[in-house]
Amino acid sequence: MKPLRIPIALQQSVMQCLRAKLAQAEAYFDCTFPEPTITYQQRGTSAGTAWLERWEIRLNPQLLLENQQTFIDEVIPHELAHLLVFRQFGRVAPHGREWRWMMSHVLQTPARRTHEFDLTVVRPNTFPYRCGCQQHALTVRRHNRVLRGEAQYRCRRCGDLLQPETTTAGR
Template structure:
């Protein structure tokens, strides 16, 4: 696997953002949490993840490169908030009231659970499935689980079991 190189200037911008929000949190919470490790190893369509016990934030290098400052402004405080919530409250609902409080009150950022970045460049092959109300695009992993009869998936709206689209050719 080849790793996308993140320019030093971009890495510095990420760290400035992280340090800004960490300083806000430390001052508000009257603590001195250390700077988390930042890596650029996140893959797939996920923008970033917070690895709580490792005190690490993993960012998606491709989405960062494609979305620049908007990515930094949205994803860095989002993932930092997860780490801070873990330190303050322990294991709680990932986007629950503690996380929302941390985002809004402590960091001063509007809480958003998911990103809206285009994922076309990082999305793998998808398989079309249908229910009564819509079309769903499933990942290779989910498609294979269905094919091996290890899992089944239902539409969140109509609750119908998803069925492969008969028009899709493998």
Template sequence: MKKNLRLPIALQQAIYRSLRHHLSLAAPLFDDPLPEPSISWQQRGTTAGSAWLKEWQIRLNPVLCEENLSAFVEQVVPHELAHLLVWKKFGRVAPHGQEWRWMMEEVLNVKAERTHRFVTTSVAGQTFPYHCNCQQHALTLRRHNRVVRGEKEYCCRRCAAPLKIGEFQG
């Protein structure tokens, strides 16, 4: 059963307050006033959020946001905003490079963390069992389809063996 993706107004207001607060912290870095980025609730899967640079938009996962509101307010919104601000100030640079870390920690006063640690069982998609020489792996539908179409071969990061469909018999 799909979760209702209509977010309560109070939740949306908390997200916008965080966005506006962190945007105001960065405003002195820019000669011209920055427009407020739009917020889209179209992020899906296990990704918490993403920054769409040219669209000046932050996309947030509504399910993960509802389940982890304080982390979204304190970490995810500033994380994605930092990507937009870095792009505006420095152009295209490494996504989580020194400019992004500087923007997060020195300007927005938020610890620079690259990934979230949310429980994602409510948004995790179907996985397929694969194995290598040393362990079991779970490939997403997208990766499984790439293997089936012959577009991609995945290898284990530990033993470097190619992944094969099926259960590990080790």
């Protein structure tokens, strides 16, 4: 798959937000932090990932292109908060009270754990599965793991084992 090109203006907006939020943290803690490396290599449905030891933020280029300013306003502070929490507190719960505090008090951004971006652009191939209460869409990777007998998945709501939906076409 060919890597997506992120327009330079969009990359500049990402860096502008990152630097502004980093400046807020530096003012709050009265110290300087190194600027994290930004890469556009995140795949799947995650908008971004903070690589703590590498001091790196990986962003999903497809979701960035689809959601531009909302993505920047939400994802950049979210991932930066993970790095700052690691630097200030060490390894703690990923979205625990330290992270929530960093988001709301230091970065002055609502502390939301997950994004609400439309995922159809990053999850085009899914397979229908069913439990006792609803339909689920499993990714190709999870579907193949079920087919090979390597994994089973359960519904978080009812606890039932997910079963592939059988098609009734031709019956």
